[in-house]
Amino acid sequence: MGGNPRRPGSPREVWLGLAFVLIVFVGLAATIAVKTPAWESNDEPDHVHNIETLVAGHWYGMHLGQVHVVEAFGHKYNVGLSSSSGEEAHQPPLYYLVLAGWQRLAGLPARTPNPGGHHLNFSSGIYAHHSAADLQFLLWLRIPNVVLGGLTIWFTFLAARIITSDPWTPLVAAAFVGFLPRFVFLSAFVTNDNLVNLLGAVLTFLAVRCAVSPTRWRMALVGAVVGLLITTKLSAVPLAVIILVLAFTRGEWLRRAELIGIGVVSCVVVSSWYLIQNTVRYGDPLALGASQRYLSKIGGTGTPYDVLYRVTDPIKYIVVDVPSRFLHVFWYGSGWGEFFRWPWPVGLLLWLVLAFMLLGLIGQHEPPRILLVLGALAVAGFLSVWIVAFQTASYDPRLALGGVPALACLAALGLERWKLALRFLFPFLLLGGTIFAIQTNVLEVHWS
Numbered sequence: 001m002g003g004n005p006r007r008p009g010s011p012r013e014v015w016l017g018l019a020f021v022l023i024v025f026v027g028l029a030a031t032i033a034v035k036t037p038a039w040e041s042n043d044e045p046d047h048v049h050n051i052e053t054l055v056a057g058h059w060y061g062m063h064l065g066q067v068h069v070v071e072a073f074g075h076k077y078n079v080g081l082s083s084s085s086g087e088e089a090h091q092p093p094l095y096y097l098v099l100a101g102w103q104r105l106a107g108l109p110a111r112t113p114n115p116g117g118h119h120l121n122f123s124s125g126i127y128a129h130h131s132a133a134d135l136q137f138l139l140w141l142r143i144p145n146v147v148l149g150g151l152t153i154w155f156t157f158l159a160a161r162i163i164t165s166d167p168w169t170p171l172v173a174a175a176f177v178g179f180l181p182r183f184v185f186l187s188a189f190v191t192n193d194n195l196v197n198l199l200g201a202v203l204t205f206l207a208v209r210c211a212v213s214p215t216r217w218r219m220a221l222v223g224a225v226v227g228l229l230i231t232t233k234l235s236a237v238p239l240a241v242i243i244l245v246l247a248f249t250r251g252e253w254l255r256r257a258e259l260i261g262i263g264v265v266s267c268v269v270v271s272s273w274y275l276i277q278n279t280v281r282y283g284d285p286l287a288l289g290a291s292q293r294y295l296s297k298i299g300g301t302g303t304p305y306d307v308l309y310r311v312t313d314p315i316k317y318i319v320v321d322v323p324s325r326f327l328h329v330f331w332y333g334s335g336w337g338e339f340f341r342w343p344w345p346v347g348l349l350l351w352l353v354l355a356f357m358l359l360g361l362i363g364q365h366e367p368p369r370i371l372l373v374l375g376a377l378a379v380a381g382f383l384s385v386w387i388v389a390f391q392t393a394s395y396d397p398r399l400a401l402g403g404v405p406a407l408a409c410l411a412a413l414g415l416e417r418w419k420l421a422l423r424f425l426f427p428f429l430l431l432g433g434t435i436f437a438i439q440t441n442v443l444e445v446h447w448s
Helices: 011-035 044-055 094-106 132-163 169-179 181-186 193-212 216-230 234-247 253-282 288-298 314-329 344-359 368-389 397-414 425-443
Strands: 067-072 075-080 118-121 125-127
Touching (some): 011 132, 011 169, 011 181, 011 425, 044 094, 044 132, 094 132, 132 169, 132 193, 132 397, 169 181, 169 397, 181 193, 181 397, 181 425, 193 368, 234 368, 234 397, 314 368
Antiparallel strands (some): 118 125
16 A cells, blocks of 8 residues: 555645546536437336426326236236326326426426337347437436436535545545446436435435534434435435434433434425325325335236236345346446346456455544444445335346445545555546446447
């Protein structure tokens, strides 16, 4: 190691570095958004359908309307028409309200997503006969997601600044997030995961501030962000554990109870409009039962239509299936159905490098409560994937990205003993992988 890992950096150098990360991220994500034809991202038509329903002045919901059966991938599926919003009709509404508000502000009328015919011929594209007009419209919704990604990087940087006096550690953490291929590709498309990722970074920032100096107002803000996560995507609910973790970093039981109460009440107040709506419409606050029935009807759980999803071998699912998915597509996956991905040895190499970075935390003199808070957020993000896997075979490791800002802070802290150039090696390795993926799976793909 040796050298001078804590080489003083002027504020100007660090801010220029952050500007570089943000500019590169925006350039790469915007390139993906512009060069990828309309509807070529996983579930993008269904997410857009929810937005367009709101723009048209209607509230989307889990109603099948007129139903017909289609065949795909060797299975038959029920597809709801009329009032149905497709496979994302069960999702909470915050992200769609934000995008619908943006579309109204831009003066764009509602339009029906029209993805066209589905096939798997990479030489001509997953969807044939793309419409330039569809892409022009869709870019109005894709580009705000790039902005959400940039804000995620920004809050990761701010969170890391709180926990270290090293001027470069926040930049390493920001570059980790900003150059992560999966994050860059996700930020180019219309999906509520992007708002989850931003809220995960904001939650990391607020939780670290609260851990350093807890106050009632800071805990209330933590609870409020958890409430926003609940109204964005239910897979992010495990991140709510941070309320308990923050409270238990305090020594007195009365103080712990007070902080938990403040956090929970704040969370419920912020999300109550959604919870009450679900209770009225579907019979329970989170609409879990209605979601399961709806997704089973349309084949949205990864099973043939009208077949309930069941896990027959839980142990295999926990120790083999979910970890295997992490190995294959956590670092990079794109295209409809995640058909573009890297060979598993690439994923294994990146996981090993990350593990080595985290080992650097051993012997560091960071306050244990800071490491506990960051670790809890990172682990909760990953646990969400296991939890969703027991509800649908359509789970994906991208669900863990809400905890990646905390993971990036931990990894950056673990590298503080190393020479400055080596500390940026992993982020730039990710950047190289992102550029390679864009070149091979976006720019070199010929769409009909």
